[in-house]
Amino acid sequence: MTYAFLLYPHANVRYRQSLLQLAAQELAMTLTALGREAEVTPKEMGGATFLTFEAAKLTERDMRMLSQLASVYMLFSMEDGRLTPIARTHPNYVGEDLPALLKYKGKTNEMFTDTMLTMALAASAFMPVHDSQLVVCDPMAGRGTTLMLALRRGYHGVGLEIGKADVKEAADYMTRYLEFHRIKYKRTDSALTVRGQVGGRENKFVFSDSAEHFKAGDTRTLRLICGDTREAAALLNDKYLAADGVDNVIRVLEELEDERIKELDFIELNACAGGCVGGVLCVENAYVAKARLQRLRRYLPVSQNHLEEGIPPCMQWQDNLEFAPVLKLSDDMGEALRMMADIDKICDKLPGLDCGSCGAPTCRAFAEDVVRGSAKENECIFILREEIKQVAQALSSMGGFVPGHHKEADSDER
Numbered sequence: 001m002t003y004a005f006l007l008y009p010h011a012n013v014r015y016r017q018s019l020l021q022l023a024a025q026e027l028a029m030t031l032t033a034l035g036r037e038a039e040v041t042p043k044e045m046g047g048a049t050f051l052t053f054e055a056a057k058l059t060e061r062d063m064r065m066l067s068q069l070a071s072v073y074m075l076f077s078m079e080d081g082r083l084t085p086i087a088r089t090h091p092n093y094v095g096e097d098l099p100a101l102l103k104y105k106g107k108t109n110e111m112f113t114d115t116m117l118t119m120a121l122a123a124s125a126f127m128p129v130h131d132s133q134l135v136v137c138d139p140m141a142g143r144g145t146t147l148m149l150a151l152r153r154g155y156h157g158v159g160l161e162i163g164k165a166d167v168k169e170a171a172d173y174m175t176r177y178l179e180f181h182r183i184k185y186k187r188t189d190s191a192l193t194v195r196g197q198v199g200g201r202e203n204k205f206v207f208s209d210s211a212e213h214f215k216a217g218d219t220r221t222l223r224l225i226c227g228d229t230r231e232a233a234a235l236l237n238d239k240y241l242a243a244d245g246v247d248n249v250i251r252v253l254e255e256l257e258d259e260r261i262k263e264l265d266f267i268e269l270n271a272c273a274g275g276c277v278g279g280v281l282c283v284e285n286a287y288v289a290k291a292r293l294q295r296l297r298r299y300l301p302v303s304q305n306h307l308e309e310g311i312p313p314c315m316q317w318q319d320n321l322e323f324a325p326v327l328k329l330s331d332d333m334g335e336a337l338r339m340m341a342d343i344d345k346i347c348d349k350l351p352g353l354d355c356g357s358c359g360a361p362t363c364r365a366f367a368e369d370v371v372r373g374s375a376k377e378n379e380c381i382f383i384l385r386e387e388i389k390q391v392a393q394a395l396s397s398m399g400g401f402v403p404g405h406h407k408e409a410d411s412d413e414r
Contacts, residue, residue, distance in 0.1 A: 001057055004043070004050040004083060005066075006074040008111070020049060023071030026115050026122075027051050030069065033122040034062050045083075052078065064090040065130050068153060070114035090131075093154035093209055093220065095181060099145055102173045107145060114149050133220070137236070139229045144170040144222075151222060158223045160200075160232055167226040171203035174222060183207050184214045192227065192235050200227025200235050239263055244270040285356035329371070343367045351382045 007023055010016050020042055028040045031053065038053040051072075058066070066075065067090035075086040099110045117136070121127060126134055136150035141159025143166050150157045161167050171187075178185045185207035192200045205222040208214035227235045241264055243252045249269045255261045270276065277289045330336040346367040353363070358379050360366035369375035378384045 002052060002054055002078040003058070004045070004052045004076045004078045005069070005072045006076065007049050007051065007071055008073045009048070016049075019071060022112075022115055023069075024051055026069060026071060026118055027053070027066075029119050029122040030065060031055065033127040034065060036062065050076075060089060061131065063088075068118060070111050070118055090153075092152050094152055094183070096152065098152050098177060099148035101177070102143060102145075102148075102170070104143060104169075107143070110145060110149065113145050117146065117149055117153075139232060141170070141224070142166055143173070144224065147222060147224075151220060154220065156221045158225070158236060160225045160227055160229045160235065162226070162228055164226050167201075167203065167224050171205075171224050174203075174205055174224075178205070178207055183209070184211050192225065200225050200231070202226075202235075239265040240268075241266075242268040242270075244275050245273040246271050285354065286361060288356070329368075339371045342371045346370055346377065349377070349383065350380060353382075355381075357381050 005027065007020065010019050024040045024042060028038075031038050031040070036055045036058070038055045040051050040053050043050045043052045063075075063086065066072070067088035075088065076083040077086055078084075099113075121130055121134075133154065133156060134150075135156040135158060136147065138144075138146045138157075138159040141147060141161040142163075143161075144157070144159055147157035147159045147170075159170075161170075175187060177183075185205055187206075188202075188204045190202050190204070192202055203224040203226075205224075206219050207222075208219045213219070223236075225235055241252065241261070243249055249271055252261070252267070252269060256267075274286055274290075277286065277293060328336075329339045343364065344367075347364055350363040350367065354361070358366045358375070358381070360369055360375070363380075366375060366380060370377055378387055
């Protein structure tokens with residue numbers, strides 16, 4: 001059977017030829033993905049441009065996908081030179097105007113973006129389920145043109161954008177559109193955490209094409225996230241939990257044991273407060289180390305943020321884990337208690353600034369090193385400064401008293 005698809009007329013003459021090439025490629029890729037590989041041929045009929053191809057009779061499922069082609073205006077079957085219209089079988093989930101109404105400088109053409117969306121789907125492993133509720137993720141969403149096109153098709157949309165103004169404008173536009181068209185929806189705004197800190201904000205929309213579907217839970221979701229794309233793994237995973245500090249870790253484990261925490265894909269637990277950076281074995285000041293890591297993440301190229309060829313041997317752990325009592329003060333309980341008392345006494349002398357200049361991450365860790373014999377108290381610059389001050393005062397008092405005494409004695413003798 002012969003099919004002829006009429007292309008959208010383009011007002012700009014210079015773009016017509018480019019549009020024809022792009023549309024032919026879009027149709028050819030889609031047919032191949034549907035298992036209907038065919039040669040696509042442009043043809044002029046009645047002053048209009050058509051794309052024609054020969055294929056076995058297309059199924060209803062095939063037509064649902066072909067009805068989404070961005071460049072195609074009308075679908076026809078052709079027999080003996082006669083064109084028979086074919087009804088589109090994939091109606092828009094929301095209005096066709098959703099991606100088009102928001103105008104701004106630098107916006108990508110909606111038809112071009114929609115074509116890229118179709119071609120990406122045809123080249124992916126998701127083509128067999130193209131008529132289900134797919135999730136389209138745009139890592140540099142801008143003001144959401146790609147996401148709006150996905151919603152129009154009935155897909156879910158997730159977008160990340162570092163520009164706060166762009167995310168706000170897209171979220172406000174979505175709110176106005178849903179309210180103007182009286183589409184039932186729910187909007188929630190929330191903060192997202194990355195490694196225990198606020199890493200972005202999310203504007204989440206849940207809506208449906210009818211009140212009945214909304215009540216039944218047949219909805220679509222749009223997530224507009226203001227955050228760094230390089231943190232996408234943490235920002236997009238809402239089934240992730242991270243806790244640090246022994247007390248917090250114990251509480252999370254108890255919650256898990258009591259089955260009060262469910263539907264989590266990943267849990268990260270760090271016994272050290274603040275995680276590995278800032279833990280008891282970190283020789284750098286915790287805050288300085290975290291600031292340095294943030295700078296590294298920001299300015300290192302993206303290519304160095306992941307491993308391309310598997311885990312290298314130097315990073316693979318082959319030996320069995322053995323317990324090392326690094327925090328144990330002594331095997332003798334009485335001696336250990338005495339050492340703990342000495343640690344408290346030394347801590348009282350220290351400034352408690354945790355400056356790290358002594359080489360220990362905290363003042364208490366330094367006190368432990370002193371009690372263990374691996375450090376001296378005057379290695380703390382504040383204690384050393386006090387000792388130097390006392391020595392200077394002693395020398396000064398000696399220097400002021402002795403010479404004066406001799407002068408008075410000499411004058412008496414004279």
